[in-house]
Amino acid sequence: MYNLLVGEIMKKLIPNFYAKNIYSLELDFFKNNGIKYVFCDLDNTLDAFNTYFPSERSLAFIKSLKDNGITPFIVSNNRDSRVGKYARSLDVSYLCRSGKPRGKKIKKFALDNNLNNLRNKLIISRYISNAQSTALS
Secondary structure (H helix, E strand, C coil): EEEEECCCCCCCCCEEEEEHHHHHHCHHHHHCCCCCCCEEECCCCEEEECCCCCCHHHHHHHHHHHHCCCCCEEEEECCHHHHHHHHHHCCCEEECCCCCCHHHHHHHHHHHCCCCCCCCEEEECCCCCCCHHHCCC
16 A cells, blocks of 8 residues: 655655555546645655666656656655666656655755745655654754
């Protein structure tokens, strides 16, 4: 089960929705919730933990987001050599060694990418849960 946080990054990463996996989300879910930015985890979310290049499925998913005006980002705890290679193949910005589930680096990354209004975004990760929620300061 994947945890989905929709809304503003505030003090805690607490999921608002749950999905079987990232690929079970229909494009209408993003549109109906006014989501403009998607922060995707990489390992075991977009692809397997040891995959250096995007699968056809992840290529199609990211293209669909972009084609519909939704900006995807990759946010991972993994190292730059893996995350960077993968993200560049998708032509998306990324944050490696993100420190999830803590949100301090994610918040800084969002601001560094001119996402001054932190509303209308979605964080998708297997590891954000109520039990793991941590202050974003």
